[in-house]
Amino acid sequence: MKIVVGEGSCGIAAGAAKVYSALESALNGVNAELTFTGCNGMCFLEPIVDICDKGNLIKRLVRVTPGDAGKIAAFVNGDGDAVKDLEISDDDKAFLDKQTRIALRHCGVINPEKIEEYTATDGYKALRKVLTSMTPEEVIEVIKTSGLAGRGGAGFPTWFKWNAARQSPGEEKYLICNADEGDPGAFMDRAVIESDPHNLIEGMLIGAYAIGAKEAIVYVRAEYPLAISRLEKAISQAEEAGYLGDSILGSGFNCKMRIKAGAGAFVCGEETALIESLQGERGMPRLKPPFPAASGYWYKPSNINNVETFANVSWIILNGGEAFAAMGTENSKGTKVFALTGKVKKGGLVEIPMGKTLRDVIFDIGGGIKEDKEFKAVQMGGPSGGCIPASLLDTRIDYKELAATGAIMGSGGMVVMDSSTCxxxxxxxxxxxxxxxxxxxxxxxxxxxxxxxxxxxxxxxxxxxxxxxxxxxxxxxxxxxxxxxxxxxxxxxxxxxxxxxxxxxxxxxxxEKRCPAHSCGDLLSYSIDPAACRGCTLCSKKCPVGAISGTVKNPHTIDSEACVKCGSCFNVCKFGAVKVN
Amino acid sequence: MNSIKVKIDGREYVCENGMTVLQVARANGIDIPALCFIDELKPYGACGICTVEAANTPKLLRACATTVFDGMEISTNSDRIRRSRKTALELLLSDHTGDCRGPCSLNCPAGTDCQGYVKLISEGKYKEATALVKERVPLPASIGRVCPHPCETACRRNFVEQPLSIAFLKAFAADRDLASGDKYMPDPAPSSGKSVGIIGGGPAGLTAAYFLAVKGHAVTVYDSMPKMGGMLRYGIPQYRLPKEVLDMEIDTIEKLGVTLRNNIRIGKDISFDEIKTKYDATLVAIGAWQSSSMGVPGEELDGVIGGIDFLRSIALGNPVSIGKNVAVCGGGNTAMDACRSAVRLGAENVYVIYRRTRDEMPAEKVEIDEAEEEGVQYRFLCNPDEITGENGRVNGIKLQKMRLGEPDAGGRRRPVPIEGEFEYTDIDTVIMAIGQRISPEGFDELEFNQRGNISADESTFRTSVEGVFAVGDATNRGASIAIEAIGEAQKASEVIDSYLNGGIIPYKKPYFVEKTVTEADFADRERIPRAKMPQRSPEERKHDFNEINLGLSEETAKAEAKRCLECGCHDYYDCKLIKYANQYDVSPAKYAGEKHNCDKETQLVSIERDQNKCILCNLCVRVCDEEAGKGIIGLVGRGFTTVIKPEFDNVPEVTAFCKDCLKCVASCPTGALKALK
Structure with a gap:
């Protein structure tokens, strides 16, 4: 049996590393292989431990604590009921079952630090196909057929950029991956790098071949140390295996790859600012035109794509552009990954075909709003995006249709808000x-x-x-x-x-100097309705500044001068006696 | 290089392939503003001022960086472009701290460049100083002597010790120029073929005549008095303004080709209609020449005379008999001129009757003091109740005693009669100096306001009659100080010039950046006392009408000029930001918010840097990179807090690389950089 712990940054933050340590001890002498994988995107269930037998997933255990290690050992040792209380519910299973995974297809499935696990799942097959049987123009044609568009947010057709860089005169060209994922609440790219770095490398190599670049650079924000270390490992494994370097797979195509850690400026996600930063300059955008395809890194033709864009490439090469284009709408093809967060029951990574509606994502996959409150809006595209209200929940995931609402597809940040959000x-x-x-x-x-x-x-x-x-x-x-x-x-x-x-x-x-969501502290005042107050003293115990006074079983009062308007009294009162104005 | 065709604002131009929109436009005389672009450097794209629109391109384009292509259609002046440029300028100005102009200049009704001419005086350049004054005031020797100088009231030397002696410095320079034998004469434009008739040869009429003549128009000035000068001649006593000085300045105006016609009264010697039809434009600047009356019993008696009437009689050389005891009613400058003139005519007791106290007197303090030195007696908190007489002639005045009550709307405490308390004084002559009114006879065609003054538009100076303009004491709010009339006349001359050219461009107060300062800002300044004007002693001067001030010596004047704090921006005339700000009619107040507040830095070799005026165009950084290699200065910080600083904030090491070429200063589009040598 194989015990697989989900160790993306998010899983580790939820305690996966401690679970792993506990399992190391608990499984000592037990006939099971302990290993780890990346992130399968079910953030709301972390830490997650998968139990596999003969290559099949037999149990998925969720919200596992180090204390559960013994139960897992017991299960391995034959106690079929030992992990019953940890098993994922059918309802939660649906979170993954309802998705269509291409960019994330290996995430949470393979060990990201083992190239052999990648190659065992058709890894580097697309690269081999490209290098042995396709011209760069043919590659670009396949990408064109697929309809793949930039997943970083702007949705510019990928083939067009590749073609422009290919057509640009000059021997020295660069392929750059933008992994400076900076939108608050967005973590799609991190998950891909941490969970499936070889897929990114393969996609980039195919891109480099298509445009004629001999050097590929991944610009990763320094705040992603795990992604950087796994990508570093993957690059050296790929070099060792002959997927990177001179005459890759004997094709005569040379390409090296390196990582550049960004220093944490959001604007460096803008492609020309990213190039400036790569060159060692202050990260500030350049004037466009000229576009990077004509004058990019060191003023040479360069192509820049986002992580998720590259993550789709090997699949497209193996399955054909038509298969990719078969998913989605007339304007938007393939799938899109979203980082679903906020007031939604099931937060995590969601990859769905274009054309699904926001309602599908938030209610069907995400399970609706926490505490079954009222849905108010969803924010898409982070600081560059906009809010979509409840009345537009049936908007489809489509570049044009989302843009028409005033929001954007964006890189995939999807923050759900309920009535308490101002x-x-x-x-x-x-x-x-x-x-x-x-x-x-x-x-x-x-x-x-x-x-x-x-x-x-x-x-x-x-x-x-x-x-x-x-x-x-x-x-x-x-x-x-x-x-x-x-x-x-x-x-x-x-x-x-x-x-x-x-x-x-x-x-x-x-x-009216009023915040309808009761969220803007400066506009609120709290008071206790003496008729409703039972004198339970809970509010006065919870008040962080001691602004509530009163004795047991007698109505309490709030000193409005001392009140910091944190709302804890309102939240704890069981009798609805705390009033907000 | 192959030629291509592009259309800019609907006109086709042939240009070379590879040129930018900005280059093509500028090569063809189309102005596209830009702050962060200079020809020598690559486009940078920061300021967003050079934006243009191109057909079939939804985004605004930066003209500095957009290469033209054959058939390109460009628009450089659409509403959208103007809005965008305006917003960029307003945003920049919302974070721009400084003073475009010093408070002296801003508070001068004529907008005289006080700081500029004071600087020239400090350098001994008196003709240049006079020329600079004369861009706004054609009578500087006269005005410098008599102006109540709002400039000095606003002077920031007040925060240190006393204001700069701006007015006397102006007179000093103009006197030097007049005495030089090669006095400054402006260079008039070629004849326009247009004519202007000006009614009234006072400060307003003469000022308008001067500027309109400089613009090439044929100007005739009509005046009812024997000589030109108006109130400067007939309202201000000789001991303050010798008429010989005025004559010399009027002579300059006559030399410009202005026709001066005296002793002509409208409605008597010539009709208003005749003038109006004779000239392409007419300016009415007739002043306010009628003394106001108090409505006190006895005002009709012999020996009761209006203040300006009294002064005029003296100026005309008419015999004036006033007796031994003279009462002057009023507390303004005319009252001062009248009482001091009465002293000089030999009166034994000259009383100034004023219903409030010394502190509330509207007259200049120096005048109040000098009058007292000459023996004038003040009777404060008194108001004429009745002028008594015998045989139709004044013999005394009954005064109601007053006290100060609550402040009125203007903030001055209101005088309240003390019931039953009166004083009686024997008086031979009563001079009523309580105000003056317009004499509207002969101008029935014009529209007058409720105060009885000519109604003139505040920004075009137009009256109700086509082609007729009006300025000065005769209009709107009535009589004020000479420099007000001069300021209006100068502005009106611009408007009339535009009218004669077929359009009418109203005067618009320019936008200036101003900052607020407090005494604390000047705590470190050296205290230097204000230059004292040498004067004849009271004992000597009170017996004649000769000028009481002896004039500043050259040494004193230069030293005084050096006291100037130079509040106004050194770059005002070259600053692109303020130029565009006015072109685009900005109103940045709506974006008021946090501003940068940095100290001036002077340790950078020979450059003074004022970050509060920096617009982050990065030109200094870029020219420096070209000139001295990388890294002397650069951008530091992010967002709004971004500033340009020596790299790693290491001033000594970084400045060691500086070649002192000052190209950064030359490239700066605002006054953020200043060469110290």
């Missing part, structure tokens, strides 16, 4: 992020986002005034129009889309 604060949160991450180069972004943030700050503090919404909108449009790069051009999206769908919330903050 949409003004939400917009403020994202803008705070982009304002701080602006590289400072262009005026519209550097000062424009700062001024927008100041206006939002005023509004959430109850200091908004008549005309602020209009001024905010005006500035948003100006920044979209005038900013130099994608960061600035999209920074206003969270604001614009919340104004579009939740204008009444902005108005309530400004005109």
């Amino acid at each position: 949409m003004v604060s939400m917009a403020r949160f994202f803008l705070d992020f982009t304002a701080k991450e602006s590289c400072g180069k262009c005026v519209h972004c550097r000062i424009g986002t700062k001024r927008m943030l100041e206006m939002l700050d005023r509004i959430v503090k109850g200091k908004g005034k008549d005309g602020d919404i209009e001024l905010l909108e005006e500035l948003c449009f100006a920044v979209k129009d005038g900013a130099l790069c994608g960061l600035g051009q999209t920074a206003p999206n969270p604001v614009l889309s919340t104004i579009r769908y939740f204008r009444d919330e902005y108005e309530a903050h400004i005109n």
Whole structure:
């Protein structure tokens, strides 16, 4: 038997490494192989331990603690019921069963540090096929047929970029992978690198062959140490196995690969800023045109794709462009990975064919809203994206259809919000992020986002005034129009889309100095209804600042001067006696 | 190089392939603003000011970096472009701290470049200084003597010790220029073929005449008095402004080709209609020449005279008999001129009757003090209740005693009569210096406001009659100080010029960046006392009408000029940011928020750096990289906090690489960098 512990960063954070250690001891002398895999995307169930027998998954155990190691050992030793209470429920199983996995197909399945596990699942077969039987033009043609578009967010046709780089004159060309995944709440790329690094390497090699690059660089944010170390291991394994280096697989095609760790600037996810950073310069975007395909890294023709884009390539080569294009809508082909987070019951990585609806993702796969509260909106595309309200839940996952809502497909961040989320604060949160991450180069972004943030700050503090919404909108449009790069051009999206769908919330903050979601502390006041209060003292015990006084079985009172408006009294009161105004 | 055709704003141009939109536009005289681009360097794309639109391209393009292609259709001035540029400028200005112009200049009604001419005076360049003053004020020797100088009130030397003696410095420079034998004469434009008739030869009329003549128009000034100068001649006593000085300055205006016609009264010697039809444009600048009355019993008696009437009689050389005891009613500058003139005419007791106290007097403090030195007696908290007389002639004045009550709307405490308390004084002459009004006879065609003044548009100076403009004391809010009238006339001359050229461009107050300062900001300044104007002693001067001030010596004037704190930005005339700000009619206040607040740095070899004016165009960094190799200065920080700093904040080591070429200073589009040598 094989005991497989899910050890992506997320699993480790949930305690998977401790579980692994405990299993090492518990399985000592037991006839079972202990190993690990990457992340299968079921964050809400971590740590996860799979028990396999003869290559088949026989038990999936979830929310495993180190204390459960003995049960697992017992199971291996023949006690069929030992792990019963740890087994995944049928309902949770559906989370994976309802997905279609291409980019994530090996994630949580193979050991990411063992090249043989990758090759055993058709790994490097596509590279072999390309190098032995296809011209670069034919590769590009297959990608064109597949309809694969950039998964980093903008959705630009991949074949077009490859072709442009291929057509660009010059011997020296570069292929770059953008793994500077910076959107708050997005972790698709991390999961792919940590869980299936060889798939990324293979996709990149095929791309490098297609455009004629002899050097490939992966730009990974330094905040992903596990991804970097697994990718480093994978690169040396690939070199050793002859998949990287000179005359790969005897084809005469040479390509080396290296990793560049980014220093943590969000703007370096913008391709020209990324190139500047690669060159050792301050990460600031360049003017486009010229596009990187003509003048990129060291001003040579370069092609930059996102991790997920590359992760689809080997599958497309092996299964054909048509098979990929068979999934999805007329505009958007294949699958897309989303990092589903927020107020959703089942958070994690979801890969589904294009054309599914938001409702499919959030309710069918994600299981709906935590505590069965009311769904309010889903934020897509992170700081560059927008909010989609409940009325548009049946929007399909499609570049054009999502863009029409004011949000974007984005790189895959999908943050679900319920009625307790203040949409003004939400917009403020994202803008705070982009304002701080602006590289400072262009005026519209550097000062424009700062001024927008100041206006939002005023509004959430109850200091908004008549005309602020209009001024905010005006500035948003100006920044979209005038900013130099994608960061600035999209920074206003969270604001614009919340104004579009939740204008009444902005108005309530400004005109009535009221936060409808009861979330903006400056606009709240808490009081206790003496008629409803039973004097249980729970609220006064929970109050972090001792602002609630009262004796047992007598109505309590809140000292509004001392109250910090944290809301804990409201949350703990079982009698609905705490009122928010 | 092959030629291609592009369309810019609907016109076709042939240009070379590979050129940028900005290059093609500028080569063809189409102005596209840009802050972060200079020809010598590669495009950078930061400022977002050079944006243009191209057909079939949804995004705005940066003209500096966009290469043209055959058949490209470019628009450089659409609403969307103007909006985008304007927003970029407003955002920049929302984080721009400084003073485009010093408070002296901003508070001068004529907008005189005080800091500029003071600097020239400190360098001994008096003709240049006079020329600079004359860009706004054609009568500097006269005005420098009499102006109540709002510039000095605003001078930031007030935070240190006393204001700079700006007005006297102006008179000093102009006197030197007049005495040089080669006085400054402007270079008038070629004749425009257009004519302007100006009614009134006072400071406003003469100013308009000067500027319109400089612009090439044929100007005729009509005045009812025997000589030109208006109130400067007939309202201000000789001891303050010798008429010989005024004559010399009027002479310059006449030399410019202006026709001066005196002793002509509208409605009597010539009709308003005749002037109006004779000239392409007419300017009414007739002033306010009628003394206001108090409505006190006895005002009709012989020996009661209006303040300006009294001063005019003296100026005309008419015999004026005032007796021994003179009462001057009022607390303004005319009252001061009247009382001091009465002293000089030999009156034994000259009383100034004022219903409030010394602190509330609207007259200049220096005038109040000098009058007292000459023997004038103040009767504060008194108000004429009745002027008594015998045989139709004044023999005394009954004064109601007053006390100060609650402040009025203007903040001055209101005088309240103390019931039943009166004083009586024997008086031979009562001079009523409580205000002046317009005499509207002959101008019935024009529309007047409720105050009885001519209604003129605040920004175009147009009256109700086509082609007729009006400025100065006769208009809107009525009489004020001469420099107000001069400022209006200068602005009106621009408007009239535009009118004569077929359009009308209203005056618009330019946008300036201003900062707020406090005394603490000047704590480290050296205290240098204000230059004292040498004066004749009170004993000597009170017996004649000769000028009381003896003029600043050259040494004193230069030293005084060096006291200037140079509040205004050194780069004002070259600053692209302020130029574009006014072209795009910015109003950045709506974006008011956090601003950078950095100290000036001077330790960078010979450069002074003011980050508060830095717009992060990065030109200094880029020219420096080209000139001195990489890494002397660079961008530090992210987002709004980004600044340009010496690399690794290591000033001594980094500046060791500096070649002192000052190309960074030359490239800076604002006043953020200044060469110290």
